[in-house]
Amino acid sequence: MILLLALAAGLIVGLVRAYWHGYTYHISGIRYTWLAIVAFLPQFVAFYLPASRVHQPNWLAAASQLLSLVPLLVFTWINRRLPGMGLLIFGQVLNLAVIVTNGGFMPISPQTAERLIPTSVVQSLHPGSRFGTGKDILLLPQDTRLEWLADRLLPPAWFPYQVAFSLGDVFIALGAFWLLASQGTSPLQPKKKQYHDPITTNAPNIPSSKNLRT
Amino acid sequence: MKNKLSKFFLLSQKINWQHIQLIFALVALAMLVLGIGAPEDGGGAGMRH
Numbered sequence: 001m002i003l004l005l006a007l008a009a010g011l012i013v014g015l016v017r018a019y020w021h022g023y024t025y026h027i028s029g030i031r032y033t034w035l036a037i038v039a040f041l042p043q044f045v046a047f048y049l050p051a052s053r054v055h056q057p058n059w060l061a062a063a064s065q066l067l068s069l070v071p072l073l074v075f076t077w078i079n080r081r082l083p084g085m086g087l088l089i090f091g092q093v094l095n096l097a098v099i100v101t102n103g104g105f106m107p108i109s110p111q112t113a114e115r116l117i118p119t120s121v122v123q124s125l126h127p128g129s130r131f132g133t134g135k136d137i138l139l140l141p142q143d144t145r146l147e148w149l150a151d152r153l154l155p156p157a158w159f160p161y162q163v164a165f166s167l168g169d170v171f172i173a174l175g176a177f178w179l180l181a182s183q184g185t186s187p188l189q190p191k192k193k194q195y196h197d198p199i200t201t202n203a204p205n206i207p208s209s210k211n212l213r214t
Numbered sequence: 215m216k217n218k219l220s221k222f223f224l225l226s227q228k229i230n231w232q233h234i235q236l237i238f239a240l241v242a243l244a245m246l247v248l249g250i251g252a253p254e255d256g257g258g259a260g261m262r263h
Contacts, residue, residue: 001255003247011240026232033242040245048248072249092250099252106252116256136254151254165253172251176243 002163006173010180018184025184032078039071053133062104065135069096084178091171098149098166105130105137107150112164113138115154136164 018025045052046064056064073096076089099106108131113122122138125131131138141147151164 002253003251004244007240007244007247024232025236027236027239027243030239030242033238036242036246036249040249043249044245068249072246075246076250088246088250095250095252106254108254113256116254131254132256134254134257135252151252161255163253163255165251169251169253172247176247179243 001161002165003169003173003176006177007180010177013177013181014183017181021185023184027180027183029082030079032075035071035075035078039068039075041068043068047133047135056133058130061130065099065104069099082179083182084175084180086175087171087178088175091168091173091175094149094168094171095166096168098146098168099135101145102137102139102150106135106166107139107144107147108136108164109141109144109147109150109152110138111141112152112154115157116162116164 015025042064046056046061047053053061069092073089073092076085076092079085080089095106110122110125110127113125113131125138127138127140127143129138130136136151139150144150149167151166151169153165153167153170155162
């Protein structure tokens with residue numbers, strides 16, 4: 001959700017910038033978009049589709065995640081020259097590292113989990129079990145590899161939407177924001193609102209003053 | 215039939231392919247960030263146990 005908000009914020013900033021410059025907003029230079037969509041499908045089935053995610057065994061969910069992350073890394077590497085993609089790749093590598101070293105899931109500590117759901121529910125889960133149907137696994141900090149890259153960051157307690165996120169997620173959000181915010185400032189298709197020279201508009205065959213000088 | 219076909223071609227000409235391309239790119243980027251990111255808001259916790 002927070003990552004989609006970063007995308008939405010980047011899109012809004014990009015649209016405003018394009019409007020300000022008088023250009024049509026467009027996203028240029030992204031290659032192999034189909035690869036991102038196809039690569040996401042295993043995760044969609046394992047973590048997002050309500051009908052299938054509940055029945056997904058843990059080993060299959062972990063395998064789906066890893067199966068998906070590799071082609072997504074290929075996609076970002078192909079598009080590495082796009083603005084913001086460097087940050088996004090950095091965040092992706094951080095998340096990939098912590099997920100791979102912890103059995104295919106993103107670790108979350110019971111202390112962090114207690115900020116998201118009632119303590120009684122957290123206590124009913126034993127360490128090492130999956131945290132709901134998402135990508136996270138409940139692990140004690142001392143049992144977590146690369147613990148500093150796990151889902152351990154939280155917004156302030158007074159914030160109405162509580163979510164645990166990793167350092168990698170921060171870089172991914174920044175990269176996604178930058179990618180969309182920086183688009184649309186080149187004239188792919190200028191808007192109709194343009195300056196019309198009264199002389200050349202009425203008489204298009206008259207050479208302009210620039211041409212007369214040369 | 216001819217009329218329907220001509221209407222269809224007229225409609226297809228009206229589609230702005232740049233918009234389609236933009237939507238496709240946005241969908242791909244949304245799937246990318248959902249795929250590589252792993253934030254947890256506790257929404258599904260307790261469903262399996």
